[in-house]
Structures are given as structure tokens and as C-alpha cells.
Amino acid sequence: MPRWNFSFRLSLCWLLIVAVCLVDPLGVRGWGPHGHEISGRAAAMKAPAEMPKFFRQSVDQLTYLNPEPDRWRDRAESDLDPALNSSASLDHYIDWEFVPAGALAAPNRYEFAAELIKTGQKGTAAGFLPYRILELFQRLRIEFRLWRAEQDAHKRRWIEDRILNDAGILGHYVTDGANPHHTTIHHDGWVGENPKGYTTERGFHARFESEYVRTHMQVNDLLPLIGPVRVVEKPREEVLTFLRNSHAKVEELYELDKREHFGEATTSPEHKRFTAARLAAGAQMLRDLWWTAWVTSAIQPIPAPAVKP
Numbered sequence: 347m348p349r350w351n352f353s354f355r356l357s358l359c360w361l362l363i364v365a366v367c368l369v370d371p372l373g374v375r376g377w378g379p380h381g382h383e384i385s386g387r388a389a390a391m392k393a394p395a396e397m398p399k400f401f402r403q404s405v406d407q408l409t410y411l412n413p414e415p416d417r418w419r420d421r422a423e424s425d426l427d428p429a430l431n432s433s434a435s436l437d438h439y440i441d442w443e444f445v446p447a448g449a450l451a452a453p454n455r456y457e458f459a460a461e462l463i464k465t466g467q468k469g470t471a472a473g474f475l476p477y478r479i480l481e482l483f484q485r486l487r488i489e490f491r492l493w494r495a496e497q498d499a500h501k502r503r504w505i506e507d508r509i510l511n512d513a514g515i516l517g518h519y520v521t522d523g524a525n526p527h528h529t530t531i532h533h534d535g536w537v538g539e540n541p542k543g544y545t546t547e548r549g550f551h552a553r554f555e556s557e558y559v560r561t562h563m564q565v566n567d568l569l570p571l572i573g574p575v576r577v578v579e580k581p582r583e584e585v586l587t588f589l590r591n592s593h594a595k596v597e598e599l600y601e602l603d604k605r606e607h608f609g610e611a612t613t614s615p616e617h618k619r620f621t622a623a624r625l626a627a628g629a630q631m632l633r634d635l636w637w638t639a640w641v642t643s644a645i646q647p648i649p650a651p652a653v654k655p
Contacts, residue, residue: 353536362392378556381525381555382574386629400505414518438475439522440523441529442593449461455474486509493505511593523585525586526592526596554603557609567598578638592627
């Protein structure tokens, strides 16, 4: 092989490596570790006294688990095989701009994907965040139901481990949904028509959810904003409403950044109020879903009617 050809190929290889490091083609992270941890901690600290003792005493564990799904997006592991990252990354967002009218009435993520395909889109175009939240919520309720019924102390402890794990992982996706960036195609800089001149900078997502949150927000900023606990009467509808409400904040987020960039040096009290409200909204929704899974697990589901041969 000629020397110039080898040098050219080597240079091209390094350029590709740098490009992969600079751009995450599978989507951006959630709130960053700090934001996820303080949201998870606030939700756990606000858990009602009527929840099981083992749950209320696991604040630190629930805090630790909130960022866990982002840890699965390990670059070294993805380089070995993209199977996990390329599929799991779709659970962190829902791009409302790609959702056809009525598509989220689909009972599960696969039929939702089929609805997108009918409109000529890829089945994965919009992400699956609402379904991931509902799937984990239902798993948690089932586990609470099993825990109520189990008499064997050893098995009960194993169920408790399962409950805490799924409650913590559920927390990641709920708190992701409180970040407007996770509900829009404008997840890291404005795309397409931009008459209001919002930032198109790649890196806005990280500046807001990681850099700014890490340097400006603490759990005590969230706690006073979390309201009384309530049962989520219609989980599917209310999860979608929660995500729509977050999407409604997209332009406000961009407008704030236009006035003063989010980052370590940001001084605006408006920026802090907005961010605290979003983090608290995620913590409150999470706490209420935990509570709902516990309360409604006491109600035995109606058995399906017997099918005649």
C-alpha cells in the first residue's frame, strides 16, 4: 500500500473517531447525574408515611438509581456492540412534532410504531418515553401487589429489591419527561424555521441540564415546590398530559436562553425559577406514580372472562 494512501486512511479514521465523540447520534442525556439525583431524592423525601417502611428508608438508593439508565449508555460498551444503546436511547424522549394525531392511543410501543409507519415515518422517529414510563409503572404496581401477598420473609425481601430497582429506574424516565428538551425535535438547538432567532447551537442541551443544573440547583430548591401527594386516577392520560405540559415549555426555555445563556455563570433568577419548577414537576409526578402504584396495588384486577373451547 502506498504511504500516502495509508496516511490518508489513518487521518480519515481519526476524523471519524473525533466526530463520534463530539456528536451522540443516539440522542442526548437526561438532566445529567446531578439533576436526576436531586429529582429522585426530592421525590423519595416526599413519599407519604403510609408507604412501606422499606421504601421510605431507601432514599439514598432511589437517589442513586435515578441516573442509572444513562449509565447504560456507556460509550465503550456501545463501541463493542450498539444493541443496548441504539434501542434504549429511544426510551428517553418523545418528539411531539412527529406524533400523528391519535397515535398515542395505541396500547403499546409496537402498535405506536406501526401508526408512525402508516404516515411514512420510521417507527422509531418519535421515541417511546410515554410507553417506557407506563411499562415501569405497571411493573411496579404488580410488584407491590406481590409484596402484599407474599408470606415468606426471604421472598418478600427479594420482591423489595425488585420494587426499589424498578421505582428508581422509573424515576429516570419521569424526570427526563420534565425537561422540555426531551419532548421536541429542538432537543439541542432550534431546527428548521426560526423566526424568533433562537439558538441553533449544538450543546445547548448540556449547558442547560448538566452545566447549569450542577452549578445552580440543590434538592432544597425543589422541595418547597412539590405539592400534596395524590393518586393518579388515569395513569396513561396523566402521563401524556405531563409530557404535553413539558413540551409547552420548549419556547420558554429557548426564550430564557436567548436573554441569557444557561451555564455556570448565569445569574438570572428567572432561569433558576424555571429550572427548579421543571425539576420539581418531575419529582412530584414521580412521587405520585410511586404512591399510586402502592395504593392501587391493593385492588385485585378483574379476571378476564373464561374463553369457551
